[in-house]
Amino acid sequence: MFIIAKQTRARTIGALLAALSLQMAISTSCVDSSRPQDTSPPHVVIIMADDLGWQDLGFTGCKDIPTPHLDRLASQGVIFDDAHVSASVCAPSRTGFTLGRYQQREGCEGNGRAGQGLPMEDVRTFPGLMKVAGYETVCIGKWHMGQEEGRHPMKQGYEHFSGFLGGSRSYRPIQKTSQAHALQRDWFPVDESEVDYLTDWLTQEACARIRARDEKRPMMLVINYNAPHTPMHARKDDLERFAHIEDKRRRTYAAMVWRMDQGIGEVLDELDKQDMSENTMVVFFSDNGGATTNASDNGPWRGMKGSKWEGGHRVPFVIRWPGHLPARHFAHPIVTFDLLPTCLAAAGKPAPTWTDGVNLLPYLRGSIASAPHETLYWRRMVAAAVRDGSWKLVRIEQEDAQGYDWHLIDLRNNPEETRDVLSSNRDVFERLKAGMDKWESQMQAPLWREGKRWERNQRFKHRMDTLGRVMERRFP
Numbered sequence: 001m002f003i004i005a006k007q008t009r010a011r012t013i014g015a016l017l018a019a020l021s022l023q024m025a026i027s028t029s030c031v032d033s034s035r036p037q038d039t040s041p042p043h044v045v046i047i048m049a050d051d052l053g054w055q056d057l058g059f060t061g062c063k064d065i066p067t068p069h070l071d072r073l074a075s076q077g078v079i080f081d082d083a084h085v086s087a088s089v090c091a092p093s094r095t096g097f098t099l100g101r102y103q104q105r106e107g108c109e110g111n112g113r114a115g116q117g118l119p120m121e122d123v124r125t126f127p128g129l130m131k132v133a134g135y136e137t138v139c140i141g142k143w144h145m146g147q148e149e150g151r152h153p154m155k156q157g158y159e160h161f162s163g164f165l166g167g168s169r170s171y172r173p174i175q176k177t178s179q180a181h182a183l184q185r186d187w188f189p190v191d192e193s194e195v196d197y198l199t200d201w202l203t204q205e206a207c208a209r210i211r212a213r214d215e216k217r218p219m220m221l222v223i224n225y226n227a228p229h230t231p232m233h234a235r236k237d238d239l240e241r242f243a244h245i246e247d248k249r250r251r252t253y254a255a256m257v258w259r260m261d262q263g264i265g266e267v268l269d270e271l272d273k274q275d276m277s278e279n280t281m282v283v284f285f286s287d288n289g290g291a292t293t294n295a296s297d298n299g300p301w302r303g304m305k306g307s308k309w310e311g312g313h314r315v316p317f318v319i320r321w322p323g324h325l326p327a328r329h330f331a332h333p334i335v336t337f338d339l340l341p342t343c344l345a346a347a348g349k350p351a352p353t354w355t356d357g358v359n360l361l362p363y364l365r366g367s368i369a370s371a372p373h374e375t376l377y378w379r380r381m382v383a384a385a386v387r388d389g390s391w392k393l394v395r396i397e398q399e400d401a402q403g404y405d406w407h408l409i410d411l412r413n414n415p416e417e418t419r420d421v422l423s424s425n426r427d428v429f430e431r432l433k434a435g436m437d438k439w440e441s442q443m444q445a446p447l448w449r450e451g452k453r454w455e456r457n458q459r460f461k462h463r464m465d466t467l468g469r470v471m472e473r474r475f476p
Contacts, residue, residue: 040279041133041134041135042218042279042280042346042347043218043220043271043279043280043281044135044218044219044220044280044343044346044347045221045222045223045271046221046223046283047282047285048094048097048222048223048284048285048287049284049286049287050090050142050225050227051090051229051289051294052228052290052315052316053297054290054311054316056228056253056257056297057070057071057257057316059074059075059316060316064245064254065254065257065258067257067261069261069262069264070261070318072268073268073284073320074318077319077327078318078325078326078328078364079317079329079330080317080329080330081329082331082332082333083285083314083336084333084334084336085285085313085315085335085336086313086336086378087109088289088312089110089288089380090229091108091111091112091144091167092108092110092380093288093336094287095108095117096335097126097287097337098125098145098156099337100125100129100337100339100340100351100355101355101357102356104443105356106118106119106444107445107446108446109380109446110448110449112448113448114146114147114179115146115147117145117147117148117151120150125156125157126339126340127157129157129344129349130344130347131220133344133347133349134217135219135347136159136160136214136218136220137157137160138158138159138160138220138222139160139161139162139163139224140161140162140163140205140224141162141202141223141224142167142224142229143164143166143224144165144166144167147165147166147179152165154186154187158222161184162183162185162190162202162209163183163184163202163205164180164181164182164184165179165182165184166178166180167180167229168226169181169226170231171199171226171234171256172198172233173195173196175192177192183195197235198226200263202226203262203267206223207267210267211270211274213274220343225260225263227256227257227259228294228296229291230291232252232256234252234256234259235259241255242254242258249294253295253296268282277322280321281321282321283319283320284317285318286316288305288306288313289307289310289311289315291304292304292473292474292475292476293473300415300416301314301417302417302467303417303461304469304473306380306454306458306475306476307458307461307462308378308383308384308385308462309394310411313378317336321346324346325364325365328364330363330364332372332373333373334358334372335373337356339357340357341357342357342358342359342361344359346361358372358373374388374389375387375388377436377439379440381397381446381449381454382397383396383458383459384440386432386436388431388432391410391411391432392409393406393429393432393433393436394407394409395436399456405462406422406429407420407462407464408425408428408432418467457475457476461475
């Protein structure tokens with residue numbers, strides 16, 4: 001059943017009360033901003049890919065898939081060499097980004113079904129904060145954080161939404177749609193005849209929103225491409241471009257990544273046409289590492305989507321903000337929920353103290369030399385990890401749930417994560433384990449689980465002898 005606009009008095013009053021509540025929360029619970037006070041708030045455009053391999057872009061070392069527009073963006077911005085998402089699968093990763101903190105604080109730990117996702121009508125979100133800060137907030141593309149009305153993007157801080165609510169769908173027109181797959185625009189259904197190829201439609205929607213923006217306000221535009229997530233669908237002309245790639249699945253994947261890059265180029269060109277580029281912060285990243293099902297390549301990093309190895313949660317990440325952030329590489333670990341305080345600071349607004357994110361601007365400008373985070377944590381049901389500097393501790397719940405298996409990795413000397421050094425570093429193990437225990441005491445238990453199959457796959461993914469892409473791909 002489609003969600004249709006209901007312009008009721010209750011909804012209007014509820015939205016006003018939510019906005020007032022959030023404004024009060026910001027004014028009474030915040031930290032200082034570092035944005036220079038003599039500049040206007042920038043537009044913010046955040047582009048998220050889906051299941052993209054770390055090494056599948058030109059600027060990360062890809063040889064068989066040209067990505068000229070993302071490469072141009074990277075050459076003009078900050079490339080983060082050690083960037084992470086807060087989860088290695090779609091829904092919790094997007095939830096952490098949207099909430100600006102560990103999604104486990106709200107019990108959102110794994111991929112959910114229709115009735116599971118973001119807290120219902122919770123206004124403490126990244127777009128909600130930006131809206132209160134005066135921004136026009138727009139979301140384009142894949143949602144995957146709940147299909148009930150209270151979890152709809154336009155109940156979570158966005159003023160406009162064009163896309164679909166589920167985790168994946170065909171890139172081609174669908175004859176019979178479900179609520180998860182149906183396209184909509186601001187609550188109203190979109191006829192599938194509008195779509196030739198979904199990636200192109202999302203690009204068109206984004207460009208149209210840029211042209212129709214409220215010129216009295218800065219704009220926050222989040223574009224959630226579902227490429228290159230399965231199903232593996234590509235345009236015929238793009239497949240012909242990559243006919244030289246022998247592996248059929250890799251050929252289709254390359255065509256999907258190419259088309260997304262072309263779309264991003266159109267968005268960047270539209271910003272140029274609208275004279276917005278010089279005052280726009282553009283961010284690009286993937287929602288998690290490359291998946292076992294789409295022929296992606298995570299390069300040097302062990303593990304893939306769903307894994308606590310680096311290949312599961314380390315992602316390509318770029319920020320371009322002309323005149324404010326010099327083009328450079330940034331080596332310290334960061335995480336996607338850092339974007340909430342960073343973008344608020346760029347807008348001259350404080351961030352709430354409940355965010356787990358860090359304002360990255362002083363680090364990127366060189367006024368702070370240390371790392372933004374001492375530690376980062378991940379947990380999805382039976383698997384958890386903590387990263388502390390170059391040390392990483394991975395914990396796996398045993399099949400009978402009576403105990404745990406532990407792996408301690410020294411990333412400085414073994415970035416491939418192939419050697420467990422726990423037995424010779426018991427002091428490090430105890431310190432990281434204590435930190436994980438403390439972190440977990442502050443989180444909620446998961447409000448839903450994903451099923452025995454996915455838990456079994458996680459256990460196999462994290463065995464020390466599950467090595468190589470062929471072996472990894474056996475456990476989606």
